[in-house]
Amino acid sequence: MTKILMVCLGNICRSPLAEGILKSKLSSDLFQVDSAGTANYHTGNPPDKRSIDVARKYGLNISNLKGRQFKSFDFDVFDLIYVMDESNFRNVISLARNDEDIAKVKFILNEVYPDQNYNVPDPYYGGDEGFENVYKMLDEACDIIAKKLT
Ligand code: 4NP
Numbered sequence: 001m002t003k004i005l006m007v008c009l010g011n012i013c014r015s016p017l018a019e020g021i022l023k024s025k026l027s028s029d030l031f032q033v034d035s036a037g038t039a040n041y042h043t044g045n046p047p048d049k050r051s052i053d054v055a056r057k058y059g060l061n062i063s064n065l066k067g068r069q070f071k072s073f074d075f076d077v078f079d080l081i082y083v084m085d086e087s088n089f090r091n092v093i094s095l096a097r098n099d100e101d102i103a104k105v106k107f108i109l110n111e112v113y114p115d116q117n118y119n120v121p122d123p124y125y126g127g128d129e130g131f132e133n134v135y136k137m138l139d140e141a142c143d144i145i146a147k148k149l150t
Contacts, residue, residue: 002149003032005078006108007088011037011067013124013131014084016047018108018138020055020062025146035065036074038091042067048124054131058139075101082108082145085119109137111144 006018015035023033045067046052055062072095074081081104083089089107096102109118120137123130 001030001032002080003034003078004080004082004145005070005074006033006035006082006084007038007070007092008035008084008120009037009039009088009122010042010124011035011039011069012042012045012048013051013122014120014134014138016062016065016067017051017055017131017135018082018084018142019065020060021135021138022142022145024060025142026149031149034078036068036070038070038088040069043069050123050128050131054128054135058135070095072097072101075104078104081105082141084108085122086117089117108141108145111141111148112137 004022006015008015019033019035047062047065052063070092075096081092083092083105089105092105093102107117109120120134123134
């Protein structure tokens, strides 16, 4: 079983979308996909309605996901940890205990644009078009991830 964790700030906009998208491209027998936020603002909450809506538009149901905060223990559980932006990267790395932990952490858009460390923009304070844009970016990245892993 390969275990993959998607991480953003709140775990209600970007990472639940990334979780839902990647899950839809991988066999659940072989892969576990989860998501977390570096902040604890939305622990126990469902994804933002705008993420639920854009996912539904593309045939995915993420409405049952629940927000949780990233913890050091996640380094023990997951093989790959994809962050959405450089702030997530710093926050996750700050909890790493050794080089093996650090090596698990990757910018998700580096799958599309290698070594560029581009950010998936935080759509929280914007409009619906930001969520559509994020969906497309994550779908492209998750396609590449799924093809590499299978
Ligand atoms: P996310 O977006 O990191 O993609 O889930 C955000 C959600 C909530 C907040 C910030 C970003 N917030 O400040 O509550």
